[in-house]
Amino acid sequence: MTRARTLFIWAAAVALNGCGGHQQSALDSVGPQAGKIESLWWFFLWLLTAIFLIVIFATLWALTRRHRGIEQEPLERIHLPSGETEHRLTRVVAGASILTVIILFALLIASVTTGKALSELGPKKQGITVEVTGNQWWWYVRYLNGDASRIVVTANEMHIPVGRPVMLRLNSNDVIHSFWTPNLHGKRDLIPGRVNTEWIEADHPGRWRGQCAEFCGMQHAHMAMWVIAEPEDQFERWMEAQRAPSKQPSSASELRGRDVFLNNACVFCHHIAGTPAAGQVAPDLTHVGSRLTLAAGTLPNTKGNLGGWIADPQNVKPGNHMAQIDLPPGDLEPLLDYLESLK
Ligand SMILES: [Cu+2]
Numbered sequence: 169m170t171r172a173r174t175l176f177i178w179a180a181a182v183a184l185n186g187c188g189g190h191q192q193s194a195l196d197s198v199g200p201q202a203g204k205i206e207s208l209w210w211f212f213l214w215l216l217t218a219i220f221l222i223v224i225f226a227t228l229w230a231l232t233r234r235h236r237g238i239e240q241e242p243l244e245r246i247h248l249p250s251g252e253t254e255h256r257l258t259r260v261v262a263g264a265s266i267l268t269v270i271i272l273f274a275l276l277i278a279s280v281t282t283g284k285a286l287s288e289l290g291p292k293k294q295g296i297t298v299e300v301t302g303n304q305w306w307w308y309v310r311y312l313n314g315d316a317s318r319i320v321v322t323a324n325e326m327h328i329p330v331g332r333p334v335m336l337r338l339n340s341n342d343v344i345h346s347f348w349t350p351n352l353h354g355k356r357d358l359i360p361g362r363v364n365t366e367w368i369e370a371d372h373p374g375r376w377r378g379q380c381a382e383f384c385g386m387q388h389a390h391m392a393m394w395v396i397a398e399p400e401d402q403f404e405r406w407m408e409a410q411r412a413p414s415k416q417p418s419s420a421s422e423l424r425g426r427d428v429f430l431n432n433a434c435v436f437c438h439h440i441a442g443t444p445a446a447g448q449v450a451p452d453l454t455h456v457g458s459r460l461t462l463a464a465g466t467l468p469n470t471k472g473n474l475g476g477w478i479a480d481p482q483n484v485k486p487g488n489h490m491a492q493i494d495l496p497p498g499d500l501e502p503l504l505d506y507l508e509s510l511k
Contacts (some may be wrong), residue, residue, distance in 0.1 A: 192377040194350035198397070199369045201286055201353040208282045212275065219271070286354070286367075295333035295367070298326060302338075302345030302358040302380065305387035305488060306451055306464040311407065312337075320410045321439075323451030324464045327396045329403040330373050338364045343385065349378030349395045357382060370397035377465065386487035392465025413442030414454045414510050425506025428499045433491060440510070450490065457510040463488070475504050 197206040249257065301308040311320040328334045338347055340358040348355040349368070356366040380391035398406065417423040429435070430445060437450035445453075459469050463485055467473040476483075479500065481490040495503065 192350055192379070196351055198351045198371055198374060198376065199353070200371070201368055202351055204282050204285055205354050208278060211278055215271070215275070295335055295369075296329070297335045297337060298328075299337045299339065300326070300347060300358070302340040302342070302347070302384070302391075303449075304342050304385050305380070305391040305485065307347075307391070307393045308341075308451070309393075318411060320407055321452045322410060322455065322459070324392070324461060325394045325396065325459050327398060327403055327406045328368070328370060329400045330370055330397050332400075333367050333369045336366045336368060338366060344382055345380045345384045345391070346382035347378060347393070348381040349376050349393070351376040352378075352395060355381045368395075370395075373397050373399060375460070379465075387485045390464055390466045390485050390488075392461075394460050394465060396460075409458070409511075410455055414440045416442075417506060417509065419505070421502045421505040422509050423506075425502035425504070428495065428503045429506060432493055432495070434493070437490070453507065453510060455510055457508050471504050471508055474507060475500060478503065 194202060194209065195206055197203040297312045299308075299310040299312060301310075307324050309322045309324070309326050313319050336347070336356070338356055338358045339362070340360045342360065344360070345358040346355045347358060347366070352370060353366060353368045356364055358364065375394055375396040378393040378395055380388055382388075384391065417426050426443065429440070430443060435445040435447055437447040439446055439448060439452045439454065441452075441454040457469075461467060462469050462473055462477055463481070466485060467477065478493075478495075480492060481488060482492055
C-alpha cells in the first residue's frame with residue numbers, strides 16, 4: 169500500500185514536471201537571475217575540470233617517468249636530490265601554491281560579483297511585489313497592491329508577467345523554508361519573523377517547478393510550487409479573474425456542494441471569497457479550480473485527485489495539517505462539483 173502510494177505520487181510528479189514541457193533545472197535558465205548563476209556554474213565547471221585534468225596528467229607523468237636522479241646514482245641507498253634539483257623543486261612548489269591562491273581568488277571574485285549582480289538586478293525596471301509565505305507544507309502567495317481591494321491571494325502557484333521583474337517578499341509562518349525555482353533564481357530562505365527579498369524575472373512564457381529547498385519536516389518533499397510566466401495581457405486577465413470573488417453555484421449539485429463546504433469544518437481553515445468561509449490557516453480556495461495542482465504540487469488538479477485528497481488527505485501527504493472529515497455518502501460528489509467550478 170505504502171509503496172503503491174509512493175509510486176503513484178512519484179508518477180504524478182514526473183507527469184507534472186513533464187507536462188510543463190520544461191525541466192526543473194538550474195542549467196536551463198530562463199531569466200537574468202538564473203542566467204548569471206548558470207554562467208557561474210559553467211565557469212566553475214570548466215576551470216575545475218581543466219585543473220583536474222592537469223593534476224591527473226601531472227600525477228601520471230610523475231609516476232611513469234624514469235627518475236633521472238636514481239639513474240645517475242644507482243649505488244646510493246638514500247637518494248638526496250642535488251642542490252640544483254632542490255632549488256628547482258622549491259620554485260615549482262612555490263609557483264604552484266601561488267597559482268592555486270590566484271585561482272581560488274578568481275573563483276571567489278566570480279562568486280562575489282555574481283552575488284552582487286543578482287542583488288542589483290530588479291529595481292531598474294518597474295515591477296510587481298509578491299509576498300510568499302511558507303507553511304508546513306504549502307505556499308501562501310499574495311500580490312501586494314496599494315489599493316487593498318486589488319490584492320490577490322492564491323496558493324502553491326505564482327503567475328508572473330514575462331519580462332518584468334517580480335520582487336518576492338519571503339516570510340514563514342512556522343519553520344525555516346527555502347524557495348527555489350532553479351530555472352529562475354537561486355535559493356532564498358523563508359525565515360519566521362523576518363522578510364527576505366528576492367527578484368525574479370522570466371524572459372519568455374512558460375511554467376517552471378519550484379521546490380522548498382530547506383528540510384522543513386515530514387512533507388518537505390511535497391512542498392512544490394509552479395511559477396507560470398505569461399505575456400502581460402494574459403497575466404492581467406489572470407489577475408482580474410483572481411481578484412473576483414468566487415463563482416456562484418450554477419447547478420443544483422454545485423449549490424449543494426457549497427452548503428456541504430459551509431456546513432463542515434472546512435470553513436475554519438479555508439477561505440472562499442464571497443462566502444462566509446474565512447479560515448486563514450490553509451490554502452485559499454476562492455479559485456482553486458483554476459490551479460494546476462493540489463496539495464503543493466503533489467497531485468495534478470483533477471476531480472478524481474480532489475476527491476482522493478478530501479476523502480483522505482493523510483493518505484496523500486501523511487502528517488499534513490488538513491483534518492480528515494468524514495462526509496456522509498452523497499456529500500462528496502456535490503462538494504467536488506462545487507470546488508471544481510471555482511475557476
Ligand atoms: Cu521545506
